[in-house]
Amino acid sequence: MSEVDPYLDLPISKIFELTNTGIIQLDKEWRYTYVNQSAEKILGVACNKLLGKTIWEIFPQDKLSPFFETCFYAMKEKQTITLKDHCSNPGTWVDIIIHPTSEGLKLIFNDVTSIKNEKLKLQTTFDRLEVATAAARLGVWEWDIVENKFYWDDQCQRLIGLITGTFKGTLKHYRSLVHPEDWPRIKISSKKAIDSRRMGDIEYRCIHPDQSIHWLKSHARTIYDPETLAPIRLTGVIENIDATKQLESDLRFVANASRTLTSSLNYKETLSKVASFAVPDFADIAIFELFDEGGGVERISAFHKDPAYAWQMEQLLLNPPTKGHPLHKLKKVPKAFLQQVVTESFLNKIAHNKEHLKVLRSLSPNSCMFVPLIVMGQTFGALTFITCDRRSYIPSDLVLAEDVANRASQAITHALHFELKTETLSKHDDSGETEPFHYTAPSEGLRLH
Structure with a gap:
């Protein structure tokens, strides 16, 4: 029953x-x-x-x-x-x-009420998370593995170069924003994070709509279905690491320059190498110049990060700085000069003529620094550093450039002392004198040219 x-x-x-x-x-x-x-x-x-x-x-x-x-x-x-x-x-x-x-x-x-309170708690948690991620400048993202759809919060979209609300949420759109060389690494990193069941980190480049390239670092974690244990979501945060990458590049430039400056006594060759090492880590264009006794400026070497600009570099070497160029002021007052933003009026001031102005414009300079090479109290030459992207030099960049210039100046001093000593010893040998010879490096008055 x-x-x-x-x-x-x-x-x-x-x-x-x-x-x-x-x-x-x-x-x-x-x-x-x-x-x-x-x-x-x-x-x-x-x-x-x-x-x-x-x-x-x-x-x-x-x-x-x-x-x-x-x-x-x-x-x-x-x-x-x-x-x-x-x-x-x-x-x-x-x-x-x-x-x-x-x-x-x-x-x-x-x-x-209980449901509403839980929603309020969840919203409070979300608001706190939003404040924390905003303060840390982190973007939150999620990949729904099952549906193959992406979610990016507003900050994430901004970091990757999009206007808020314009991300389409598709793999195709995401891939179009990533530097082509880095996409294979992202695929490998995602698979590794899913398979290893551990947090996954990766650094990669994204391309903004203005074609500027920026570095991002992503931290990801996989969420699994509690019953089937199959991966269902990959969620994480991204942060902009342009400053970190730039610091790494700057340190790499200083290290390479330091090694080069101690490797040879041919200062022209050495300083040309230093200028070349600045590209592309520290500058998009780097130029090494020497000052002559008559007040003129001789450009020894010029380097661009893109080999396609070789002709423009030749034009820079063929057209020494005009009298309105900061380098002439640098010879009289040996103080490093920072032009944070290269304006049209600045280009007009340093151009020889209309054709030369076209060459300068074609380089799209954005920011530049002129740093003197001071040897035994005299302005021996200069190093010029130029950026052609969205980056603008700041005072801390000028400090780093001055540090490299000081090291270069010391290397030049040693090279000139060596030349003078060698020349003096040669004359002593030619004279047939048998008395011991003692060389003392001059503290000042050494002719540089």
Whole structure:
């Protein structure tokens, strides 16, 4: 014999009292005719204080509220309406079904306070995360492996060079923003993060719409289905590491320059190598110049990061700086000069003529530095560094350039001393003198040219 459900014999009114759903019946005069226990709790008013009273007597302050306006509309239009996340009392949230009946209006309340509170907690957590990621300049991303769709937050889109809201969420769009040389590494890194069940990190380049290249670092973690253990999402953050990469390049340039400066006593050859090492780590264009005794400037070597600009480099060597060029001022006042932004007026000032101006414009210079090479108190020459991308030199770059120039100046001094010593010893040998020879390096007055 099957077991009989104990609720089958209960009257409807009793069942209403057992449910967690609040139920209220209003007549056409807006009087309470029925209120169950759950509705009492939700409203915070005892049933015996509600029955027979109009809704306006109990809640006069809410007569013009959107809730009561909705009730009027539902009764007038004979239309059932559902209100979501309605605050019936401070701290109490309900979903309400407003249903017109032949007797008046029936209100069915579902207490969703716990759900609402969880949503608020989740939103609070999200807001805190958003503040933290914004402060750290981190972008949050997610790859839905099952659907093969991507989600990027606003910061993530900005970091990768997009206007907020323009990311299409597809693998194809993502790939189009990544430097082609780095895409294979991203695929390998993603697979490794999924297979190893560990955090995965990768550094890669992205290409902004203006074609500028920027470095990003991504930290990723795989989320797995708790039942099948299959990977379902890859989520993580990205950060811009342009500054870190630039610092690495700067240090690499200084290290290469230092090694070169101690490897040879041929200062022209050595300084040309130093200029070449500056490209592309520290500059897009690097030039080594010497000053002659007559006040002129001789360009010894010029290097560009792109071999396609070889002709322009030849033109720079063939056209020494004009009198309006900062290098001439540098010879008189040996102080490093930083032109953070190369303007059109600046190009006009240093150009020989219209044809030369065209050459300078074709290089698209953005920022430049002129650093003197001072040997024994005299301005011996200069190193010029130029950027042609969106990067602008800042004072800390000038400090680094001056450090390299100081090392170069010391190397030149040693080379000149060696030349003088060698020349003096040669003359001593040619004279046939037998007395011991003692060489003392001059502290000043050494002719540099």
